[in-house]
Amino acid sequence: MSQRFVFVISDRTGITAEALGHSLLSQFPTVNFKTETLPFVDNELKAAKVVERINQINEEQGIKPLIFATLVDDDIREIIASCNGVFFDLFDTFVGPLESALGIDSSHSVGQSHGVTNLNEYVARISAVNYSMATDDGVEVDHYQAADMIAIGVSRSGKTPTCLYLSLHYGVMAANYPLTEDDLKLGQLPPALTDHKDKLFGLTIEPFRLQQIRQERYNRESYASAKQCQWEVAQAEALFRKHKLPFINTTQMSIEEIGTTIMHKAGLKRKI
Amino acid sequence: MSQRFVFVISDRTGITAEALGHSLLSQFPTVNFKTETLPFVDNELKAAKVVERINQINEEQGIKPLIFATLVDDDIREIIASCNGVFFDLFDTFVGPLESALGIDSSHSVGQSHGVTNLNEYVARISAVNYSMATDDGVEVDHYQAADMIAIGVSRSGKTPTCLYLSLHYGVMAANYPLTEDDLKLGQLPPALTDHKDKLFGLTIEPFRLQQIRQERYNRESYASAKQCQWEVAQAEALFRKHKLPFINTTQMSIEEIGTTIMHKAGLKRKI
Numbered sequence: 001m002s003q004r005f006v007f008v009i010s011d012r013t014g015i016t017a018e019a020l021g022h023s024l025l026s027q028f029p030t031v032n033f034k035t036e037t038l039p040f041v042d043n044e045l046k047a048a049k050v051v052e053r054i055n056q057i058n059e060e061q062g063i064k065p066l067i068f069a070t071l072v073d074d075d076i077r078e079i080i081a082s083c084n085g086v087f088f089d090l091f092d093t094f095v096g097p098l099e100s101a102l103g104i105d106s107s108h109s110v111g112q113s114h115g116v117t118n119l120n121e122y123v124a125r126i127s128a129v130n131y132s133m134a135t136d137d138g139v140e141v142d143h144y145q146a147a148d149m150i151a152i153g154v155s156r157s158g159k160t161p162t163c164l165y166l167s168l169h170y171g172v173m174a175a176n177y178p179l180t181e182d183d184l185k186l187g188q189l190p191p192a193l194t195d196h197k198d199k200l201f202g203l204t205i206e207p208f209r210l211q212q213i214r215q216e217r218y219n220r221e222s223y224a225s226a227k228q229c230q231w232e233v234a235q236a237e238a239l240f241r242k243h244k245l246p247f248i249n250t251t252q253m254s255i256e257e258i259g260t261t262i263m264h265k266a267g268l269k270r271k272i
Numbered sequence: 273m274s275q276r277f278v279f280v281i282s283d284r285t286g287i288t289a290e291a292l293g294h295s296l297l298s299q300f301p302t303v304n305f306k307t308e309t310l311p312f313v314d315n316e317l318k319a320a321k322v323v324e325r326i327n328q329i330n331e332e333q334g335i336k337p338l339i340f341a342t343l344v345d346d347d348i349r350e351i352i353a354s355c356n357g358v359f360f361d362l363f364d365t366f367v368g369p370l371e372s373a374l375g376i377d378s379s380h381s382v383g384q385s386h387g388v389t390n391l392n393e394y395v396a397r398i399s400a401v402n403y404s405m406a407t408d409d410g411v412e413v414d415h416y417q418a419a420d421m422i423a424i425g426v427s428r429s430g431k432t433p434t435c436l437y438l439s440l441h442y443g444v445m446a447a448n449y450p451l452t453e454d455d456l457k458l459g460q461l462p463p464a465l466t467d468h469k470d471k472l473f474g475l476t477i478e479p480f481r482l483q484q485i486r487q488e489r490y491n492r493e494s495y496a497s498a499k500q501c502q503w504e505v506a507q508a509e510a511l512f513r514k515h516k517l518p519f520i521n522t523t524q525m526s527i528e529e530i531g532t533t534i535m536h537k538a539g540l541k542r543k544i
Contacts, residue, residue, distance in 0.1 A: 004374070012529070013528055013529055013532035013533075014532065015291065015528055015532060016288070016291040016292050016295055019287065019288040019291060020288050020292055020342075020362065020363070023288055023342065023363065024363065024366055024367065024370060027344070027367060027370070027378035027379050027380065028370070028374055028376065028378055028379065029379055030376070031374060031376070039532055039533075039536055040533070040536060064373075066370075066373060070292075070295065072299070086369075086373040088366050088369065088370070090292065090362075090366070091292070091295065091296065093365060093366075094296055094360050094362070094365075095296065095299060097358075097360065098296060098299075098300070098338075098360070101336075101338060101358040102276070102300055102303060104300060104302065104303070106299035106300055107299050107300065107301055108299065119481075119484055119485070119488070122485070123485060123488045123489070125433065125527070126430075126432075126433060126485075127489065129432060129433045129436060130432070133405060133408065133432070133436075136405065158398075160398075160401060160402070160405070161397065161398060161401045161440060164401060164405075164436055164440060165440060168433060168436060168437060168440065168527065209391075212391055213391070213394070213395065213398075216391070216395045217395070217399070255397070255440065256285050256287055257284070257285050259285075260285035260286065260287065260311050260312075261285075261311075261312070264311055264312065
């Protein structure tokens, strides 16, 4: 099947346009999209070059590329909108209606969204990232007093990326502690965790998926066998239930989904 | 000034709706918005409860809350749209025009966007995160062969969160190496870096900002003094110029902007 070109165009990072564009395109799973993101299109010269590129693709393919844009500047937007593509204005579409709803004009200023706002937020974010790194994988358990949450689960259940996502995205102090074979054999919470039960959040995963992940990188029989994965997961889940800990099954979830779900279920407050 | 309530509503994580909503609201800096995100509104019962909450706020405040929604299911969307709020449909607004442009119907399926797609991508992402953690702060320089990029800069210039963002968000193998006082005194690239010059990317920062960040957490005179910060930054920038390394000034940038800019300027390919 021939490809349908998609251009994501932004005057800043393009992160938002990319996410919404991806979300929209995922509603058309039978089309073979080829997406190109063009961030920082913030002057008329760059905009003209983008139009040239789009028009070239249109000529080569004989079909109009799709354009997803978040552009604040009217002049730049007009240049892009003049291209031979199908233009979807993900941002400006809503600015007019918002002005009506609020009864005031918009500021038409670029780059408020992902810019640094203040030092305190920046420092909170960095502190959270440093905390998550320092307390990764059961290290520095003496610092659990400062934790907002402590993720627990078997090895390769997704604890580390989840905690980093929580700290980077929300400024949450997220530690993680691995449930080892020894912990699971005892069937008890490790001593380092017993004083922090209200902060614990369990991650579990289908044993089959766990085995796939473990085999992908660490093909040790004792670690990546079906039997071992099944046993570890069953023991971990029994422990979560015994202590009435909240837990989620991460098998079908992306890191973003795991992170957002934990924020939601644990009632954590974002700090940035 | 009284607050204007904003509800961000999604059947999945709400990350995209939150980002676009934030971006739109930042165009109205004089309004005091109070935003509440309601993720995982994925059945009619939950939708009805959300409507109840919105209507209650409307009654208490005497002014309609703003609703930013990304909802795929028509029934759920209709319930939410029936509330006493100003409804902005960030998703469905574009689905009809996209169907026209593509000449096919959308699948109307929920949660394609941030879901796990395949094992390879998941593993690539986790490997990149593990790599960034293992090579943080100049550790494991023997593994630079595997790096896609190596961030260098003075202490507290933003290297660690940038590398974690690159690995989490793009699956890029991002290492970082701190330029220490000793390195800067010699005015030469540290030996660990000389074989990997094409992967180096410099981060710099205004000395005043650097001082603020250092003082915030580590108030040691020798480290956080204006003089020391000025000297370190000047030396680091001289080193970047001497070796013609690409570098950016991160002072006014968020982690998202730094990450996206590096992807763009270094021509890195996303792996997820």
